[in-house]
Amino acid sequence: MRLETPRLILRPWQDGDRASFAAINADAEVRRYYYPSTLSTAETNDxxxxxxxQLRQNGFGFLAVQRELDGALIGGAGLSRPGPEVPGSHEAEIGWILGRAYWRQGYATELAAxxxxxxxxxxxxxxxxxxTSNINLPSQRAMEKVGMSYVPGADFNDTTVPVGHILRPHLLYRIVNPLKR
Known part of the structure; x- marks a missing residue:
């Protein structure tokens, strides 16, 4: 799967992406709302x-995000199958993680569309x-900005996060296919 937006290319991962994505995942500020907070190079490679x-099995997945202007890898984004930590039966989730230098430039909105x-x-x-975790206000705002709505009563504890950890309580957002209304 390869997607192009006015400023971005979303494409399958390449070996040359590993070091850049490892640097993004090693930034504690980028991963402050993720558990574990940072990832090693080996964890990023995994x-x-x-x-x-997942892309090979499902035909969709989390892709490398490259800036068209200069070819820089700015993060990852995509559609994927939700893990067992998410209660209910959901076909797909959207997610993204962008390097700090690429925040607040409209990239999340562009790639989400x-x-x-x-x-x-x-x-x-x-x-x-x-x-997202219930304390992650930036992600909540971003999901609302791309048209997603908070689902009242669907809050859950992310079982991949230890009991008592501040990042365990999560909120669920969704967007309904406008073509099926």
Whole structure:
């Protein structure tokens, strides 16, 4: 799967992406709302390998995000199958992680629009979810900005985060396919 927006290319991961993505995942500020807070190079490589497998198995997944202007890898984003930590039955979730230098430039909004287009027109999904820790106000605002709505009563504890950890309580957001209304 390869997607192009006016400023970005979303594409399968390449070996040359590993060091740049490892640097993004090693930044404690970028990963302040993730558990674990930072990832080692080996953990990032395992994550990329898992995403390559998911793309091969499902036809969609978490992709490398490259800036068209200069070819810089600015992060990762995509549609993926929600893990067992998310209660309920959901076809796909949207997610993204961008390097700090690329925040507040409209990239998340731009890539989300492209991913929703794929979800609706190619994959014919009924809805897409997103979720984040209840203290992650920036992600909540970003999901609302791209058209997602908080789902009242669907809060959950992310079982991949230890009991008592501040990042364990999560909120669920969703967007319904406008073509199926």
């Amino acid at each position: 994550l990329i390998d898992a995403e390559i497998d 492209s991913l929703f287009d794929v979800a609706w027109t190619r994959l014919h999904l009924a809805e897409v979810i997103g979720y």
